[in-house]
Amino acid sequence: MPELPEVETTTNGIRPHLLGQRIERFIIRERRLRWPISEAIDQLTGQKIYDVYRRGKYILIPVDQGTMLWHLGMSGSMRVLPVNSPVDKHEHVEMQLASGQSLKFRDPRRFGSLLFTKADPLQHKLLCKLGPEPLSVEFNTDYLYRVCRHRSTSIKSLIMDSHRVVGVGNIYASEALFSAGIRPTREAGSISKKRLAKLVETIKRTLHAAIAQGGTTLQDFSRADGKPGYFKQSLQVYGVKGDCSVCGKPIKQITQNQRSSYYCPGCQS
């Protein structure tokens, strides 16, 4: 579910409630996530939280003796609520804080994860090979051109590959490609540098705009305060059944790498 804007929204939403707090208690109701929750997590009681930040689609929370690595998978979300608030069927983890509030992790499909490392979290096996942040200066025309060259894969697959660039998922890949006028099926290595420059720009613009709207809520996603994200109303092709708002041609839906892609045959080539 969550792509970079949703993870960013979640991170910013929970941070003020967590910073400087001591962990009173962990309640783990279901350990079977993407990877089983290690018992090391149970040992974090009493430790203090020093920061809450994002890398790609991971949320990192350093405490006294290491760092928690959270991932929301396809259907995960986090909320901060009073300790004794009702427990949802899919609320797998509750982290009770000294403030009397709890960080509650809900994830119906259980593709999310909660890991712990005592070492440098950015050197963790799952994070050390990640590509650059799309909103950073490291993600620029020269970089995208270099990783696209000689690649036969589709441009959509490439920008959704976290080892090339992080954070761009199925929604924003379709949206950014629409804004750049590039078909999702285009072979990455066949696109001119000029058009890739445009794509870099539209990826950044699309993600910035979505963050400003609190992300996109389709089904499961909610912000830490329970509100939905409002970017859904700004989607131009993803999930659109009707005609293109720019040229009037019917939006097409196709399948690429087992995922749905949407594009406008009039605006994108």
Next chain:
DNA sequence: ATAATAACCTGAGGGC
């Protein structure tokens, strides 16, 4: 190395 596929889950929604 690259690229495409299977796999991990639950729930919503449509057709009958």
Next chain:
DNA sequence: TGCCCTCAGGTTATTA
């Protein structure tokens, strides 16, 4: 109402 099918914001391991 119920059953069966398809689809869903992700990522890793496996297979060519």
